[in-house]
Amino acid sequence: MTTDNFARPGTTLHRVVVTGTGMVTPLGMDVESSWRELVAGRHGIGPITLFDASDQRSTFAAEVKNFNPRDYFDRREARRMDRYSHFALLAAAEAIGQAKLEVAPAESFRVGVIVASGIGGVETFQNEVLNLGARGPRGVSPLFIPMMIGNMAAGLISMKYGARGDNMDITTACASGAHAIGEAYRKIRHGYLDACIAGGSEAPICRVAVAGFSNMTALSTAADVERASIPFDAERSGFVIGEGAGMLVLESLEHAQARGATILAEIAGYGATGDAYHMTAPDPEGDGALGAMRHAIAEAGLTADDIDYVNAHGTSTPLNDRVETLALKRLFGERAGMVPVSSTKSMMGHLLGAAGAVEAAILVEVLRHGLIPPTVGYRTPDPDCDLDYVTEGARQARVRAALSNSLGFGGHNASLLLREAEAAR
Secondary structure: OOHHHOOOOOOOOOOEEEEEEEEEEOOEOOHHHHHHHHHHOOOOOEEOOOOOOOOOOOOEEEOOOOOOHHHOOOHHHHHOOOHHHHHHHHHHHHHHHHHOOOOOHHHHHHEEEEEEOOOOOHHHHHHHHHHHHHHOHHHOOOOHHHHHOOOHHHHHHHHHHOOOOOEEOOOEOEOHHHHHHHHHHHHHHOOOOOEEEEEEEEOOOOHHHHHHHHHOOOEOOOOOHHHOOOOOOOOOOOEOEEOEEEEEEEEEHHHHHHOOOOOOEEEEEEEEEEOOOOOOOOOOOOHHHHHHHHHHHHHOOOOHHHOOEEEOOOOOOHHHHHHHHHHHHHHHHHHHHHOOEEOOHHHHOEOHHHHHHHHHHHHHHHHHHOEEOOOOOOOOOEOOEOOOOOOOOOEEOOOOEEEEEEEEOOOEEEEEEEEEHHHHO
């Protein structure tokens, strides 16, 4: 083994490009089907079917439809993983397949895996606690810990593909997926890695998690599924819990070009900040969100005037949507009402730790197709939310540079800036 297989940090900053994307979402089992439903303005929200939710305050969720792990994994493999790991491996397989990335032993320490999860295997945790109560300590599965821990998705992906570089999980609540991609970007930009499989995965739709989010009044209590996830609408009452995974293959421009990879987009900037304000509520002035966006724009060497679209965090909670709107108005100034802003959570629900990763993959499609997904369900204007939320349906537009925002409990903020592939050629 030579030292060339290890980190080579230096003063050179490398451009970072996306060569593969993968998704498992409430709209489809891959990027193509998820994107098709997004631009058609169809949501994937419905009554909870994964457990009996009749006694819950919130009964809607955005579930991955008709998923049977035995359709994708053999019996033994399927039973040894939590649902969130199933989703992570499937999204990673799609991204790696599109990128045509093969990890040769000689470069294995130059390829990393950074996969986020806000909660990890919470369903496994719930079920094993029930087993403990019903049958005592001997009733707890020996696989309880490895199935439940939030880093296992990253570990499993690295094992499958032989990637032996940085291998980790990031847990920053709803900003987790964006932070994973941002930290992977930094590892490549500063020369520690040549490539990284990065993203997030979440499978939180189980009895205890829904009850917990519901009892803290975070979830929508709408009786009409069409009015459950309505970001920026005056009648919004909370988010709709969702599940799924998003993965990106990131590479240095030089590495991608050397192997003849197709470049889908460029990640040109990343901002990460903390509110230092409250456990669950955002800073009311939006300073943290604003700071993350400004950092991402500055790192890309751009200005706010260069941003053509924002995929908002847009959770459909009263506080988030108002504060994020304020931050965007402070960022864009007089241009605020002219920059398209939309929330794909109106169709996918909130995928928690996977949201930022899925939304980064969506930005890649926006840049490739020149088509902005809408904010669906919007009906009642809110005077505090008065931007262009693309409520008329998908909109054709030339998008050269775009932001994706992710804002998490604990005051964790992340903003990713992606540019069209032409800028990297």
